[in-house]
Every structure is written in C-alpha cells, then in structure tokens.
Amino acid sequence: xxxxxxxxxxxxxxxxxxxxxxxxxxxxxxxxxxxxxxxxxxxxxxxxxxxxxxxxxxxxxxxxxxxxxxxxxxxxxxxxxxxxxxxxxxxxxxxxxxxxxxxxxxxxxxx
Numbered sequence: 651x652x653x654x655x656x657x658x659x660x661x662x663x664x665x666x667x668x669x670x671x672x673x674x675x676x677x678x679x680x681x682x683x684x685x686x687x688x689x690x691x692x693x694x695x696x697x698x699x700x701x702x703x704x705x706x707x708x709x710x711x712x713x714x715x716x717x718x719x720x721x722x723x724x725x726x727x728x729x730x731x732x733x734x735x736x737x738x739x740x741x742x743x744x745x746x747x748x749x750x751x752x753x754x755x756x757x758x759x760x761x
Contacts, residue, residue: 659750659753659754659756660753660754660755660756660757660758661754661755662756662757662758666754674750674751674754676726676727676728677727677728677729677750677751678751679727680723680724680726680727680729681729683720683723685710685712685717685720686720686723686724688709688710689706689717689720689721689724690724690729690743692706692709693706693730693741693742693743694743694748696742699742699743700740700742701741701742702738702739702741703717703718703721703738703739703740703741704738706741721739721741724741725741727747728744728747729743729744729747729748730743730744731744
C-alpha cells in the first residue's frame with residue numbers, strides 16, 4: 651500500500667488520489683468508534699505484542715458478539731491481525747498500518 655508516487659505521503663504535501671483515499675478511509679473510519687479505538691489501544695499495548703479475545707471482552711459492558719464485530723472491523727481495515735488457537739482468538743496490531751496513518755497525518759508543524 652503506497653502512500654504516494656513521490657513518497658512524501660503527507661496529506662499536507664500533496665492531495666490523495668481517489669484510489670489512495672479509498673484505501674485509507676476504512677482505517678480512519680474503523681478508529682472513529684470509541685470501542686474500536688480502545689480495543690486497538692489495548693491490543694497495541696499488550697505485553698508480548700498480542701492479546702487473547704478472552705482478555706478483551708471483560709473490559710467492556712458489551713456482549714461477546716459485539717466485541718467480535720468490532721474486532722472484525724479492525725481486522726478488515728487492516729489494523730490488526732489474528733490467529734485462532736483452540737477456542738480462543740489472539741489479536742496483534744499491524745504496525746505498518748499505524749505508520750501509514752501517522753505518515754498521512756504528519757504536518758511537519760511542531761506541536
């Protein structure tokens with residue numbers, strides 16, 4: 651997934667073309683939900699780089715199927731990956747996806 655043909659990548663350096671916008675929008679849309687943003691944060695900060703879904707569900711006042719739906723959205727957006735081990739699914743962040751998002755939002759303006 652390339653950010654731009656010139657390699658600069660930042661939204662402030664050159665506009666995205668339609669195919670780039672189509673590719674990146676699902677990532678940002680997925681993080682527009684507070685539950686998914688929190689889930690991604692929990693996965694990204696997990697010791698060992700991954701977390702069992704069984705450890706995520708207890709942190710929310712939501713049903714297991716609802717948590718699974720949110721995790722599916724994150725997975726389909728390319729932000730996390732998962733592996734089934736027996737009856738449990740383990741999730742891990744895809745660092746390159748967050749790096750792409752960070753590059754797109756880079757303005758070069760000191761905060």
